[in-house]
Amino acid sequence: MLRLTWVQPEDLIGHELHQAAQDGRESDTIAARWHAAGGPPAPLRAGASPTPASPYLRALATDLLDELADLPGELANHEPTELASVMTRCPDWPARQPDPPAAGDGSTPTAAPEASEAPGASPAVAVPRLEAAWLGRAVGCLLGKPVEKLPLRGIRALAKATGNWPLHTWFTARGLPAELTAAYPWNRRSASTSLAENIDGMPEDDDLNYPLLNLLLLQRHGRGFTTADVARLWLEELPAGRTFTAERVAYRNLLAGVEPPHTAHHHNPFREWIGALIRADVHGWTNPGDPAAAAAQAHRDATLTHTANGVYAAMFTAATVAEAATGRSDIHACLRTGLTVVPPASRLAKAVHHAVRLAHSTVDFEKVVDVLHTTYGDYHWVHALPNTALIAAALTHADGDFTGSVCRAVSGGWDTDSNGATAGSVAGLLAGAPDALPERWTTPLKNRLATSLTDFNGIGFDTLAQLTHRETRHP
Template sequence: MTDLRLTWVQPEDLIGHELRQAAQDGRDATRIADRWHAAGGLPAPDRAGASPVPATPQLRALAGELLNELALLPTPPTEREPTDLPAIRAACPSWPDTPAEPSPALSVPRLHAAWLGRAVGCLLGKPVEKLPLSGIRALARATGNWPLRTWFTAEGVPDELAAAYPWNRRSAPTSLAENIDGMPEDDDLNYPLLTVLLLRRHGRAFTTADVARLWLDELPAGRTFTAERVAYRNLLAGIEPPETARYRNPFREWIGAAIRADVHGWTNPGDPAAAAAQAHREATLTHTANGVYGAMFVAAVIAAAARTDEVHGCLRAGLSVVPPRSRLAEAVAFGIESARAHRDFETVADALHAAYGHYHWVHVLPNAALLAAALTHADGDFGGSICRAVSGGWDTDSNGATAGSVAGLLAGHPARLPEHWTAPLKNRLATSVAGFDGTGFDTLAELTRAVTHGPAGQEPQKEARRT
């Protein structure tokens, strides 16, 4: 019989991550860490969602006990990094004003370019997700694709190199140059679909509880990861938001909320404050503090990008909704400064990894720094933005997706995106979100425009039109 290894939720896998989180938010967990390691407990898995071997019942019970003790440790004051929206706004001296008149909805072609950009950037990063920076560079160099400028390929990669740096097991069959046939399923695309459904059902007045109900209705649990899976488990255990983001959730400052923020920006064009507030309501189901800021930052950047073709002002708009004394604001600023300081992006990436390499590869801080650096360095160029975001490592598909969304929106029309990037997607998205499998990106653009100023409570059609 094979053991079922449920990732991202077992106490013995959570404890090491929570000990890291305690160190990052200023709690002294030395005594608890000593007890865990003395009992034979392992550190947090470095890249996988589960430890190499299952824990004994005794060790799993101890992990649960220690998680409860960690939750009781006093946390330093949160003035620098609050989670409640009023406190966040109070901490942001440059919080953007609300426009006197609502901006018109984005055009369907501009939304089409943003959806395509998100998909292309995600797909570019899929085969190298979880690989170290050295592996990404080695694989690209082996095929003459460095600096990165096109899809990864396995053709021409020496066997010993392929063995040392194996492609992402789940993604390689559908995301290399030789086998791309439409856009395969990815959580970076599933979540925007769910947000479109959210806005169709509840409008802009949706609550965090509405997000939770939508997930339970429409999102398969097996398609969630890290903080989202923990929050899903908490909902099934009867824990309500916002406690779903806190209870035994050491991933609450990871990147998950940021990958769900695009639609909030697309549907609040020219209004970064409204986009950020909307993203906050969704993010607090699963995240706190910097994890929430990551979503607010992305939403505000995209809302600003909807009314300009200049990326640097968009990044300033994103920073305006992030508490300036927070670690996320520092990471974004560091990414921008590093990009401005070096002409060679490989040097930029090295600087980011030297500064933030001690964080987990899915944590929001290194990834936000890399995203800001890639967008700054590429100066709005589509291919340059996604290639820099992916070539910098860490959460490659998520960073590629967000960079592609921003750069696609700045491009303003799908015809302005290079065909060698968009043609392999064949205007077809695979997903397990019911009613959307096989949908075209042009159709998704139409659906997104329809919810920009749509009435609250409108129920979506059962099936999206396929192309």
């Protein structure tokens, strides 16, 4: 029997019950009905429960998902999704920078170094800085791939057993005791392409597919794209099997005729998970010095699949990246900029503030991670809230250093490849150029990225930087 992951009602209901408890909906009666009927809890790490549900349970799960959707949530007022409502709750929302002049209006766009920009202007971003960002995203993702889905204790045990703790280089199976291999098996989809002994270019991953898609989005529709444009692009270019969690549910909803932004709501318990965050970098890369524009673009992208904190995570990331792309701010200023586009009363803002304070005050990053896991351990390992907090803590604790940032982000567990990718993108921007990144990270990538997306398979990071740069020069 074909077992589809992330879309079957009997697998969604447990996650929706968990989501309801987190956003203040009174769902105890519905939960009791589900469990009394023999309904299983949500799968802990996989996208599908181990055994198929009966037709009765599947029908019941569908009905209960509809009932849960109608329950009011006590946090809705503090955590809106509509952009206008988000902006009114952000007292320090950044001023929007004017668009750069369009070609043909008498002005010639320039790729001059950032330092030559006039004070207060929205600065250009140099091609080498964008290449470092693409490389950084790939490095961080690849570092986290083999340990994705492993518990924190497993990540630490594997690294320590091979002399790689604190984490400072690629994971390896060489010299690993057999009992550890059995106790903490590498991610089966990634082990053959992401360990030190077998890396040969950057393998395909959704953490790179989505930036490629958003680059294609800007090429086709410009920065005025709509959420419907995002949806059409996905249906045209993104294989359904390359989607997961909220993105897979939204994709299914589109095929069922559900229109955006309802695609983010309908039977989608993953709407506050990390998927929108991993799509946000391009919006920041192409709006250097304009975090408001970056956040607005990220919002239009994110609302195809996400709501509330899932959307804020994308906006926070885009705004942080937009400030980092200028080359004029340190990591701490970049993170403060990111927080200006997140409602201060939201759970995401509070978690990021907590993580940053913790990273500033704690010397040992293992202790930072332990506190974060204790505080936010009730959230799913793919949820945006704990992962965004960990990314902010890693960048803060490493003071923006590239190796320190990606290694801390991955060593902190949860969604390791996504966290490493975002930390690597930001730290790569701060580094400023590919040759500022250690060769042990960049050489194995061989300037080659694999993907199932049209016309991008095998593309080099230098070419991606050039293509991205073009999209920063047009309104």
